[in-house]
Amino acid sequence: MVRHIRRALASGLVLLASLGSCDDNTIVRDVAIIGGGASGTFAAVKLRDAGKSIVLIEKEVILGGHTNTYQDPVTNQTVDYGVEVYHNQQFVKDFFDRLNVSWTIADPNFITSVTPQFLDPKTAKPVNYTPPDPTAGLQAYAQQLSQYPDVELGFFLPDPVPEDLLLPFGQFIEKYPDVANATFTICSYGQGLGDELKQPTLYVFKNFGTDIIRDIATGFLVTTGQGNYEIYDHATKLLGHDVLLDSTVVNTTQRDNKGVELTVQTPTGYQKVKAKKLLITIPPKLDNLRPLSLNHRESDIFGKFIHTGYYTSLVNNTGLPPNYTAYTASPDTQQNIPKLPGIYVVTGTAIDGVFDIKYGSPSPVPDEDVKREILSYVRKLQANGIAEKLPDDPQFVAYNSHAPFELTVPADQIENGFYDDLYSLQGYRSTWYTGAAFHTQDSSMLWNFTSNYVLPDLLA
Template sequence: MLFKPWQLAAVISSAAIATSASSPIEQDFAPEDIISRDVCILGGGGSGTYAAIRLKDSNHSVVVVERNDYLGGHAETFYLDDEKQFINYGVEGVFNDDLSKEYLERLGVSWDSLALSTLIDKYVDFNTGKEVLPPSDLLTTVVGAALYRLAIQKYTTLDQGVYNLPDPVPEELLEPFSKFVEEHALQGVLRLVLMFAQNVGNILDAPLLYIIQNFGVPHINALLEGGYITPKNGIAELYDSAAKVLGNDVLFQTTAIETNRSDSGVSILVENHADGSRKLIKAKKLLITFPPLLESLKGFDLDTKETGLFEKWNWMSYHVAIVNNTGIPSGITVGNADPNNGPASLPHTPFQWELEYLGVPGYLASKIIANSSVTGDDAKNLVISDIKRMGAVGTFDVPADGPNIVQFGSHSPETLIVSTDNIRNGFYKNLYSLQGRHSTFYTGLTFCTDYSSVLWAYTNTVIEKMFS
C-alpha cells in the first residue's frame, strides 16, 4: 500500500506502540506492511461493507479484512453469459426505506421495485418426489401477515430486529413456536413464516424468540407497506460499487490470524490466502462482523467472558444453489411440502425450502437448510437427489443427464442460537455488554436479524457507540 510522507510517519509511529515481544504479532514489519487506521473491520459482508462506507464518509480511516475475493457476503448474483440476465440467489433485495435508498444513492446504484413473490405453483413432497395437494387452510399473504403481526406486536422491544429482551425474559418467547401457533390459531400463516424464517430449520420446534427475530414486525411492515427494492443490475452491483469506493482499503482473500487488544487500541496480524503474505494492522477500534464462533476466532486474545459466551452457540448450515436442466417447466416455483407433517406440511431438516423461479427461463434457485454437520457436498447431493426423485416418479420430465448445479454458495454458519436456559439467564444482555470491550465492537447476524436493511440500521447504532 502506498503512503504519502505524512501518512508514513504516522504508520511508523503507530507501529512503535509497545506490546508483548513474545507474541509473533510483534515481529518486525517493513513500513509498507504496517497499516494504521481508526477502525479495522473484519468481514466485508453486508454489515462490514456498510460500516466501512459509513465510517469513511464520516472521515474515519478504515481497513476491511475480507476472506473472499469480493464484498457482499450473502449478496450473490449469477450473471448469464451475456450479463443481460441475472439471478440474485442470495439476498434478493432490501427494504424500500430511507436508509436503504440513501445507501444505494451514495454508491451510485439505481434500483427497481422488487415484487416479492409468495406464490408457489406446485407442491411436491421432496421425500418421495410426488406432487401433493397444497396445505389446507392457507391464508393469503396480506391476511396471514396481518394476523401474525397482531399476535407478536406486544413484543415491542424486538421491533428493531435486536435481541433487546425484557428481564425476566417472558417464558412465552422461550416456548416452541408450535405452542404459540396453537394459542393464536396461526396454522394458516406457517408457510409464510417459513418463507422468511426457513433458516431456523424446523420452525415449529424453535423458540418463539428466534421466529420473531427472523420474521418480526420490521419484516412484516416491509412486506405489507414499504415494499422492497433491488439494484437494477443485480445485488452484486451494490458491492462492486462499494469496492470501488473503498479501493485499497479492502484486503481481499485475507483473514486475521492473531490479535492483541486493549482499551487503548488493537493490533491485528492478517494473512493473505493466495500468497501467504502478512501485514500488521494497528487500529483504534476493531469491528467484528462475522459470527463469533470459537473456531473462527483462533489466534484471538479472547478473555474468559468472551470465551464463555461464544462457546455456547449452536448454528444451522445454509447453502444456496442455482440449478438448470431440471425438466421443471419454465416459470414454475416448486414448494417442498411433507403431508405427514401437519399443520402446513412443513419439511423437516435437512431440506430444500423450494425450487424458486426468479425470472430467468430454465433456471431455479434453491436454499438448503440443515444442521451444522451438513457439508456443501451433502447439500449438493440433496439438491440433485430430490430433483432426480421427482423425475423417477414422473412428477417432472427430468433429463437423464440432469439436473445441473450451475452456481453454489455457503452461508454457513447461519442462525446462531443458544439454549433457552442460556437466554433465560441473561445470555443476550451479556453478549451486548461486549460492545466496546478491549476496543472491540460487533455487528452482523449474530447481534441482529439477518436482513440487510435492519442490519444496516443496527450497524449505525454500533458506529455511534464506537465514537460516543
C-alpha cells in the first residue's frame, strides 16, 4: 500500500510481460500507453475492456500518478495526501465499480469541519484575517462560468478567445467584484496553480469549474477502503502482465502513420514494443518527450509550455495539537492570497501526530529546498508557540514532488490559437494525448475527457 514497497511487484510484472511477447522479445499490442497516472490507467482499463490489446509503461514502481497514499506501519491507518476526493458523477462511480473499489458521498461539511487558523506564509505568525462568506461570490463566479460550458469539458475555446478568459485572474476579480469574496476559496481549492492571481482566468476556470461548485454543496465522492491508492492497486492486478512498471521509453525507431516502435528500459533489460497506436499521458514537456523523436512541429508546440511546482508531504514530531488546521494568508496581497513559493496549508490527519503539509511555487523548486522550507515552517510554528517544541526534530514520513505540475502558456499564446494547435496533434504520427496539459489537474475530469475525446479514436 505504501508507495515505495512495490519494486518486487514491478519486476514480476515485467517478467510476466515477456511471456506475452513475440519470440524476438518484442511486445506487440494495439495501443501502447506511456504514463500510468489517472489518465493512463483509466485508458488502459477501458481499452482492455473494449477488446484492445495494450501495454502500459510507467516509470514509477506503482501506478497512480498524483495519488499519494501513506500507511502507518504501526496502526495500518492510511492517509491520502495527494488526490483526496472525486467528482460525484456516474462515470466515476462506474469506474470504481469496475475496479471493485467501494465509494460513498462525503458529507459536504467534512472539509470545513475544523475551524482553521490563518498564518503568515513567511513568519508562521497569526494574521488578522477572517475569510468572507464565499456564497454570493461563488454564485457570481458560477454565472461567469456558465458562459463557457465547453471549457468544463476541455480546452474548447470560442474563436476569438474572449478577453475575460485571457485576463489575469486578479484583474478578472477587479472587473467582476461580485466574485471577489470567493477568491480565497477558489485559490484554496486550486493549489498548484502557482501565482493564481497572475494566471489567465482560463486556467482558474479549468481548475475550479461548475462541477466542483456543485460538489462543494452536495458532497464529493470518496473511497471507503484503504485509501485512494486502492484504485490503482486493483487496476495493477486487473491489467497484470500488460503493465511495465519501473520502466521508461529510451528510444523510438518508428512513429508514423503505420504505427510505432519503442525501446523500453525495464528492470530486467531492454524491451521492444510495437503498437498500432500510441497514447501519451505524461506531462508533455520537451525533456519528457525527447526519447519519442519529436519533429519540428511537435517540438514547437510542446516547447511553449511552462509549469509550476506542487509538493505534498506528511510530517511528524510537529508538536501541533490534534486536528489543527492552518491556511496561509498574506497580509499585504490582493484578497490575502498567500505569496509563493511557500506553504499552502498545514492540517492534521487520521494518523496521530502526523500532519499534511502542502507547498507550492510558480516555478519548480529543488526537492531539498522544498523540504528545508517545510521543516523550517514547522520550527517557526514551534518558536511562535503555536506548536510545542518536542525532544525530537520534525521529520518527513512521506514526501512527493508533483512537478512539473500545472502546464500553461501565456495569454497571448492562448489568444493566438495554441490549444487548436495542441489538439491538432491528436492522431498525428499515430499518436494521441491525454492528461492534465490537455484538460485540467483533476482525475475525474480527465477520465471524462479521455473517455469522450480520446478513446473513440483509439478504438476505431
